[in-house]
Amino acid sequence: MSDWFLAHEPAVRLASFASVFAVMAAWETFAPDRARRLNRLHRWPGNLALVALSNLAVRVLFPIAAVGTAAWAQSRGFGLLPALGLPDAVAVLLAIVALDGAIWLQHVVSHRVPLLWRLHLVHHADLDLDVTSGTRFHPGEIVLSLLYKLLLVVALGPSPVAVLLFEVWLNAMAVFNHANVALPGPIERVARWLFVTPTVHRTHHSVIASEGHANFGFNLVIWDRIFGTYVDQPRSPLVLGLPALQATPKGLGWLLALPLTIARDDTVLRPAAPTPRAPQPERQSTPHPG
Numbered sequence: 001m002s003d004w005f006l007a008h009e010p011a012v013r014l015a016s017f018a019s020v021f022a023v024m025a026a027w028e029t030f031a032p033d034r035a036r037r038l039n040r041l042h043r044w045p046g047n048l049a050l051v052a053l054s055n056l057a058v059r060v061l062f063p064i065a066a067v068g069t070a071a072w073a074q075s076r077g078f079g080l081l082p083a084l085g086l087p088d089a090v091a092v093l094l095a096i097v098a099l100d101g102a103i104w105l106q107h108v109v110s111h112r113v114p115l116l117w118r119l120h121l122v123h124h125a126d127l128d129l130d131v132t133s134g135t136r137f138h139p140g141e142i143v144l145s146l147l148y149k150l151l152l153v154v155a156l157g158p159s160p161v162a163v164l165l166f167e168v169w170l171n172a173m174a175v176f177n178h179a180n181v182a183l184p185g186p187i188e189r190v191a192r193w194l195f196v197t198p199t200v201h202r203t204h205h206s207v208i209a210s211e212g213h214a215n216f217g218f219n220l221v222i223w224d225r226i227f228g229t230y231v232d233q234p235r236s237p238l239v240l241g242l243p244a245l246q247a248t249p250k251g252l253g254w255l256l257a258l259p260l261t262i263a264r265d266d267t268v269l270r271p272a273a274p275t276p277r278a279p280q281p282e283r284q285s286t287p288h289p290g
Contacts, residue, residue, distance in 0.1 A: 028179050046255050050136055050137065092161065111213050133205075
């Protein structure tokens with residue numbers, strides 16, 4: 001079975017992505033969770049063009065990509081996982097969880113390091129969230145992300161099928177948890193203990209710093225819960241995007257140039273406004289005897 005998946009890797013990737021994209025696009029069209037601020041025609045061309053450009057950059061710069069690197073590392077016995085001698089199924093599961101944790105860490109760092117944040121803010125500048133938002137990343141960030149992933153693959157030594165399964169899952173979950181939908185209440189309450197749901201991830205796109213710098217997970221929510229970066233509910237009303245970029249987006253060229261053209265102060269999310277304290281009744285002094 002694993003040989004079949006690897007032999008048909010491009011078809012597996014395309015079929016899984018297209019299926020999830022179509023299902024989530026239909027869901028958010030007929031049952032959206034939030035009213036759209038902008039027409040899709042203002043956002044989708046730029047978002048989808050970024051996807052195409054990023055894929056082209058990856059194909060040109062990294063012909064073998066992560067799965068090919070995993071096969072190369074496996075043939076040479078590189079990595080931690082082969083040295084553990086685990087059963088194949090356990091090794092695949094452990095590899096997927098470890099890669100997910102590493103991608104969570106990468107996301108945290110992209111919010112902490114100014115240069116990386118300038119690239120990543122292209123993703124956060126989207127004024128609405130929907131299925132295209134999950135693929136809206138600057139090509140520069142995609143290239144750096146792939147370099148990081150290749151180093152991870154060599155260090156961990158996961159099997160090629162584990163890497164393929166992880167990347168298919170990552171792409172599907174990115175589309176799912178950026179979609180403008182909400183799970184039914186009972187399902188949401190259970191699912192968010194383990195997985196990143198659309199309502200969990202939506203908080204991460206808030207203009208308020210304490211919310212925008214939280215909920216970093218794409219797949220498993222356990223990393224945010226373990227390391228104290230989980231926010232259960234955003235303040236109301238939830239405003240998406242960046243404080244200085246609330247105007248209508250201007251297309252692909254604007255998105256590509258954004259990391260260089262935005263002012264330094266504008267890259268910072270808005271601090272949370274302090275919660276006003278209710279006025280306290282004036283305390284009457286007690287008269288002393290005598």
